[in-house]
Amino acid sequence: MDLSSVTKTKLEMSRNYHDMGSVNKLREAAQSGDEGALEEAAKQFEAIFVQMMLKSMRKAQDALADKDSPFSTEQVKFYREMHDKQIATDLSANGSIGLAEVIMQQMNPGNGVMPAGVVRADGDLSVLNRHNVAAIQNAQNRVMGNNNDNVSQGAFKSAAFASPKEFVDALYPHAIEAAKALNLDPKAMIAQAAVETGWGKSLIHKNDGENSHNLFGIKADKRWDGEKATVDTLEFVNNVPEKQQASFRSYGSFTHSMEDYVDFIKSNPRYEQAIQKTESPKDYFNALQEAGYATDPHYAEKVMAVLDGNMLGELIP
Incomplete structure (x- = not known):
């Protein structure tokens, strides 16, 4: 048998x-x-x-x-x-x-299916009406007198890649260079970006439709003086998911996003322990989570599931 x-x-x-x-x-x-x-x-x-x-x-x-x-x-x-x-x-x-x-x-995070977090965030449905969203928000901004050029209040999430393969093919060469500065496996960076963006299906776009290129969900705090995009996001408060609005950093390219991620990790004292554990992606992401990189209590587990999953293994042998 x-x-x-x-x-x-x-x-x-x-x-x-x-x-x-x-x-x-x-x-x-x-x-x-x-x-x-x-x-x-x-x-x-x-x-x-x-x-x-x-x-x-x-x-x-x-x-x-x-x-x-x-x-x-x-x-x-x-x-x-x-x-x-x-x-x-x-x-x-x-x-x-x-x-x-x-x-x-x-x-099964390795099967290429859009994760639940992306579905809650509207997935790539915004692609179908991107121009309408942008036009409506621009009209509202004019009425409300929004003159802050650095902040895009009407940001939304939509797809920037048609498939996980396209996502990996476009980003992996840049990840190889960026990851060297952290002594981190570039596949680990891709896995984290995949979790943050749903394999590129849920990237933040500004109200004019321009891609923010934010691959790692880095927020625009007081240390950031570049362009920002404000969008609804899901945060965990006492392990309970809660919808909030937050401003995120906006970049001119995915390369810039990866470079800023490296700088963000290296320049922030709270991630010193994580930097010392980059040779082991599992220990690195656990340290990031313990230091407060993400509010999701299962963040490190989700990233490792993608890193060890069949999808990434097939796309990056």
Whole structure:
């Protein structure tokens, strides 16, 4: 029998609510990086969601049920709950809901699918109406008398690259040069830029449609006297995501963005520990996160997932 078929059978067995041994096999396969296990795990998450819906429906039914009915006993409720859980698992396995596919895409950062953060930030839908967005914002600025030439209040996020391959092909040669100054693997810089911009699908553009070329999400604080772009962003406050407005640095080119990233890291005392750990990308990004580079509590983990993922490995052998 084909080995892949044997593995698939073992994973499919984990869909049985009563088979705890197979669930453990699913956990072991997921830890080994098995993509099939990832798919099954997504289906398990979907099943949990369906179980919650069924449970809520049952509660509403129980509120109207006859307490003296033989179908309202605790024993009946116990077996009914087990039955509902198995139904939820089977529905997920058959793709009846469709949630598992979305979960699988978001759990696998190496598959080239636009990450959840980009979807929340409007993805590349702005490309379809970029001129309308710019025209409306320019009209508003004229009415409001916005005379600050360095700040673009009507900035928005849209795509600057058609694919991850185009993103890597354009940026990797520049990353090789910039990363030397940090003694960092240039692939690590590309991975971080991919997380920050969704593989170039969510780059900040100023209200006139000009690309800000900001690859690393560096904000325009008081130390920055160049052009800025103000845009909605997702920040984590006490580990809870919160939509805020922030000003980001705007560059004339992607090369300038990478050079400023290197200068930003080297000139900021809070990143001294990170600089000493650049030989290990994992330690470097963990140190960046601990120093407050990003508010996302899983930032370093996300960057490493891209760095170690199949997508980047295929694009940069």
